[in-house]
Amino acid sequence: MKFALALLLLPFGLFAQAKPADDEINWLDNYPAALREAKATGKPIFLEYRCEP
């Protein structure tokens, strides 16, 4: 299995709003940009490190 990094960021409304049928998850792959967005929106960050097979 190959391990690779996928640094994805998710504005945290996902779990609070829980409308997967309506909402497309807007994952970000740029950490500094995610920090800026979190600061601007007041949302927390859900950050994922993933092994890509």
Place this chain on the structure above:
Amino acid sequence: MDNVDIGLFEHDRNNTIYFYLLNADEQIYMRYGGRDARSADSYLSLDSLALAAAKGLDLHKQYQAGQLAKKPRPKEDSARNYSMLVERTFKSNACVECHLIGDFQNLHREKDGTLDKLVHLFRSPDVRTIGIELDVPKGLVVRDVSGAAKAAGMQAGDRIAKWEGDTVWTFADVQWRYDKVARTAKATRVTVERAGVFVDLTIALPVRWWWTDTRYRQSSIEPRSYFDDRALTAEEKGKLGLPLDGLASYVKYVSSMAYSVAAHDLKVGDIILSVDGKDRDEHADTASLYIILHKAPGDTGTLEVLRDGKKISMPLKTIRMSFRK
């Protein structure tokens, strides 16, 4: 992993998937993930992730209301601080694979003499070793308890709330904090919530509490000696007149690589009596563990082996798994 502070996001790099919940000030609320040798998802479930996320939102509200104490930021670190990793990955525009960060940190530690194998190779001690079986979908609720944890007073149904005084919300929090316990420690402090009451427990740590099955992270464990063994039972040692606290072990598997690289001439069924004349060790209960703890890749040595009732000696050569690094 470029432009990421690996000092802030510090975790066992052999996890297949790992999450952090944090805020824009980079205050980490919790981690989510953790694995063991049984499976990459032994401790993952959507239910426990939902529990963690709900708690994370609650903590975020507290943070926004100024009610959450700030934690000191860990020392900053970067994958680019490891020159051998830079050479292996960045310079050739290759992927900086998660486990490579851990592997190359250890290579640098080996080079500068700071590698502590009990800490850096045996990361993420298994809580089952001290008798804790979690009800994984329920987060940190204990499903079954035995051994050292039971002796300390832990009960099924308890929710683990603190480890060594630090609040924990997820298994990843527990595994990360437990990993920070000094390998010389004789006990670890755990607080559980039981029927709304917090109860402090002191769990006596058994011998080799830090040991974990490293087969799932074999490419990160050096040196390689290409055999697997098990400790002889007390009865087996008694029959052979061997010291009960010795490291005599039964060879149960020999990789064909052992012959390819002329590492040794072990056969399944051999009993290894000593390594370099040492038949007991403070930490190791098997010859393979002794070799990992006391040999550097490329070191040679001598195995004393019992084969078909006769003692024989054979040379040992250890290997570095260089093709992954």
